[in-house]
Amino acid sequence: MEQEKLMLYQNMLFIRRFEEKLTELCKIEGKVPGMMILCTGQEAVATGVCGALEKDDVIIGNHRSHGHLLAKGADPNALMAEIFGKVTGCNKGKSGTLHLAVPEVNALCTTTVVGGGIPIAVGTAFAQQYRESKAITVCFFGDGAADEGSFHESLNMAALWDLPVIFVCENNVYSGAQRMEEHTKVKDIALRAQGYGMPGVTVDGNDAEAVLQVTAEARQRCLAGEGPTLIECKTYRWRGHGELDHQVYQPKEEIAMWMERCPIKKIEQQLLVEGAISREDIAALEESIAMFVDDAVRFAEESPYPAPEEALEDVYI
Amino acid sequence: MQQITMGQAIQQALAEEMHRDDSVFLAGEGIGVGIHDSPLMPTFGLLQEFGAGRVKDTPVSEAAIAGLAVGASVMGLRPVVEIMFNPFFTLASDQIVNHAAKLRYLSGGKSSFPLVVRIKTGAGGGAGCQHAHNLEAWAAHCPGLKVVMPGTAADAKGLLKSAIRDDNPVIFFEDMGLFFYPSAVPEEDYTIPIGVADIKKPGRDVTVVTWSKMLGVAFKAAAVLGQEGIDVEILDLRTLLPLDKEGVIRSVQKTGRLVVLHEATKTGGFGGEIAALVAEEAFSCLKAPIKRVAAPDIPVPSSLPLEQFYMPNENRLIEAVKSIVD
Incomplete structure (x- = not known):
């Protein structure tokens, strides 16, 4: 268990520093193109869920997926280069930060269409069932996506066919600028599971171990042929929707309160109390992570852009 | 067969x-x-x-x-x-x-x-x-x-x-x-390549580019026009994307005239793409303006006479062909 906790801590810390570096970089004019949508503060969801998965398991992500991909084992250099729009990026500069796909780790798609990934997860899970494989699908989406019609159609179909899929609603309180009570009447998105005939679980999304635990249970149900689960991870979006968002609608006290409940600090305290790590270990880990993140940035910066005419490639096979 | x-x-x-x-x-x-x-x-x-x-x-x-x-x-x-x-x-x-x-x-x-x-x-x-x-x-x-x-x-x-x-x-x-x-x-296993248009009826005087159900309308019109000495070439597009540009251009180079026929409504219809292609790449071959025969810009009505009014037919195609053939 200590090993697992340590793994979760290291992975969360890596994602945190990766995202913080991007906060820094996107302030530099012309450095990274497009929007910058980060998962700072939500690291326990990605690491907890992916901590319960095997390599063959598929994940489908959304617009806020750097953490999901890193937790699933994506190469940070290739991710960073893609975010920079470089030819060495995992998608050769075609996707940028928002639509990253890393098929090498079975992260088959992230989509910026809110709720757009949910029907696709039905398809990947159908293929797993059709082929009787021992793998499952996880679909990450936010609380806003639960308002989309695609959510309803997909959960209904997945439950009807007992598909091996876990729907992970990463409830970070905000859908765009709307607080949860402004965009839906229910208190818990997980309550909706009952309407589809599948288990619905609400979990502290800032507790990586708890997230891992409920994911592992849901995965077992998938493999036993018992069909899908909806897991709602209650967490909080520290940053705006994107880095250009001034967060005028997020009370400062609320942000401060959630920062107190930092998922990384929480597990770090436990590890220290349990004597699993020392302050020196933490310093060494921070140093090592900083080096990896800096390496990724250097790799991205030193990589060439794609030739303009490469825009014409990869439309068809 | x-x-x-x-x-x-x-x-x-x-x-x-x-x-x-x-x-x-x-x-x-x-x-x-x-x-x-x-x-x-x-x-x-x-x-x-x-x-x-x-x-x-x-x-x-x-x-x-x-x-x-x-x-x-x-x-x-x-x-x-x-x-x-x-x-x-x-x-x-x-x-x-x-x-x-x-x-x-x-x-x-x-x-x-x-x-x-x-x-x-x-x-x-x-x-x-x-x-x-x-x-x-x-x-x-x-x-x-x-x-x-x-x-x-x-x-x-x-x-x-x-x-x-x-x-x-x-x-x-x-x-x-x-x-x-x-x-x-055919009863056997065969494939037809995607992206290749097909000359369903060769002709000399005018190319009618069409697809889907309108192919039948084109044949009916071609039979009538044939009686009057107008030899229609019918090019069945079969695939819209990727578009068989060469096939379209080759036919228009031969006949010098183009009418596009489709069931969909006219404005924004794919006929405009065919017309634009020929205007851009084979303008010098044209002996007459390009014509489009398509449904009027209305939703498909339900009542039988209204729906028949909507549907492009051989008479409209014959009229369009005659308007560009001397």
Whole structure:
């Protein structure tokens, strides 16, 4: 268990520093193109869920997926280069930060269409069932996506066919600028599971171990042929929707309160109390992570852009 | 040669491809046990032949049906899903337009999405505009998709087999008006390449570019015009995307005149693309202005005389041809 906790801590810390570096970089004019949508503060969801998965398991992500991909084992250099729009990026500069796909780790798609990934997860899970494989699908989406019609159609179909899929609603309180009570009447998105005939679980999304635990249970149900689960991870979006968002609608006290409940600090305290790590270990880990993140940035910066005419490639096979 | 309808030809293609490749499966509303049960419908009998594991009757959930195809295809299956009627494409369109068409590109060419979306289409049944609306030009405006729209049963069989074997997403429009009239279809396993137009009738004086059900209208008009000494070449486009530009240009270079005929409404219709192509790349060959014969810019009305008014017919085509032939 200590090993697992340590793994979760290291992975969360890596994602945190990766995202913080991007906060820094996107302030530099012309450095990274497009929007910058980060998962700072939500690291326990990605690491907890992916901590319960095997390599063959598929994940489908959304617009806020750097953490999901890193937790699933994506190469940070290739991710960073893609975010920079470089030819060495995992998608050769075609996707940028928002639509990253890393098929090498079975992260088959992230989509910026809110709720757009949910029907696709039905398809990947159908293929797993059709082929009787021992793998499952996880679909990450936010609380806003639960308002989309695609959510309803997909959960209904997945439950009807007992598909091996876990729907992970990463409830970070905000859908765009709307607080949860402004965009839906229910208190818990997980309550909706009952309407589809599948288990619905609400979990502290800032507790990586708890997230891992409920994911592992849901995965077992998938493999036993018992069909899908909806897991709602209650967490909080520290940053705006994107880095250009001034967060005028997020009370400062609320942000401060959630920062107190930092998922990384929480597990770090436990590890220290349990004597699993020392302050020196933490310093060494921070140093090592900083080096990896800096390496990724250097790799991205030193990589060439794609030739303009490469825009014409990869439309068809 | 067997005489079968387009619906039966599609059924043969589906069955043959399912026998050939166990990664092919079907999904859609009422494709196994349906409200339109008839031996002339394309999925008739396939549930009995292949079982419920490979012929999936779905809830009425077009977005999930299309997403099912996207997700299953990236995993290596070859889904053939059905959207019951063309206007319901709108409900599936996010998955088709934003995902099926774009995800390969977004993956930097790492992933492929070998799926087919069969869409039943065409006015003529009196069902009105929410069951009939030819939207092929919408689909053709999405790079990453292939768009196929056969006009004969034989073409439908060969093109659908190509679509299923193709590693790209293919939108396959089937005009239901062609489901009920038998024509000659080869019995053997054959494919027809996607992206190749077909001269259905060679001619000297004017090229009529058309596709799908309007092919029959073109033949009727060509027979009348032939009596009057006007020799029409009928070019059946068969595939809208990728467009057989060379095929179109070659024909217009020969005849010097172009009329485009389609059932969809005129403004924004794919006929405009054909006209633009010829104007851009073969203008000097033209002996007369380009003409388009298409439906008026109205929703498909339900009442029989109104629907007949909507539908392009041989008289309108004859008039258009005569207006540009001396």
